[in-house]
Amino acid sequence: MSAPSIVILTGAGISRESGLATFRDADGIWAKVRIEDVATPEAFRRDPMRVHGFYNARRAQLRDAALQPNAAHLALAELDGCWPGDLLLVTQNVDDLHARAGSRRLLHMHGELMKARCGRCEAVHPWAADLSTGTPCPACRQTGSMRPHVVWFGEMPLELKQISAALDRCDLFVAIGTSGQVYPAAGFVAEVRGRARTVELNLEATEGSRLFDEVRYGPATQTVPAFVHELVQSL
Secondary structure: OOOOOEEEEEOHHHOHHHOOOOOOOOOOHHHOOOHHHHOOHHHHHHOHHHHHHHHHHHHHHHHOOOOOOOHHHHHHHHHHHHOOOOEEEEEOOOOOHHHHHOOOOEEEOOEEEEEEEEOOOOOEEEOOOOOOOOOEOOOOOOEOOEEEEEOOOOOOOOOHHHHHHHHHHOOEEEEEOOOOOOOOHHHHHHHHEOOEEEEEEEOOOOOOHHHOOEEEEOOHHHHHHHHHHHHHHOO
């Protein structure tokens, strides 16, 4: 019998215990900064320096040596390394903690903070430094067009075709640390419901919890390693 095909969706909750703030909690990022001011194409056209400042600060946080993948990230990387069947880890997070933990079958549907993209030539580059309106594109050498390689509100998420194909063939769908409020990711469970086993691992119930076959609540550093252990033992 072949191993089940797995799709795993992660959100900000999986990185909370590494020290990264979530977005939609009462004390989250969007409670302190307006989306319209820093996370839309219109905001970037209106005040690019403010947008760059916001993302430069977040990029600096990722450069902090104290910020490390936690037990949940490491458990998913372990699963990636040993699972003999199809597996795709889809993250809504723009941090690099899954990759640093060792996950390789990984897609960032909302982009990556440690990359930059040129708005003119569309080239994407690894990027750990600050960005400004004076930063030249390494490819076309133009200034004023470099931006964080992240998906802003009003923009289309990345890799949707590949994600849709994985959802079409998956036998197990797992959502971890996601609010279930941001589409299209919030709709993934409905796409597979009835033909795949669906599991939610979260700190607490979400608006979409009722759509899952099984829910487990608790810190990601506890629930994710325990669930991965069960999957590995089932091989």
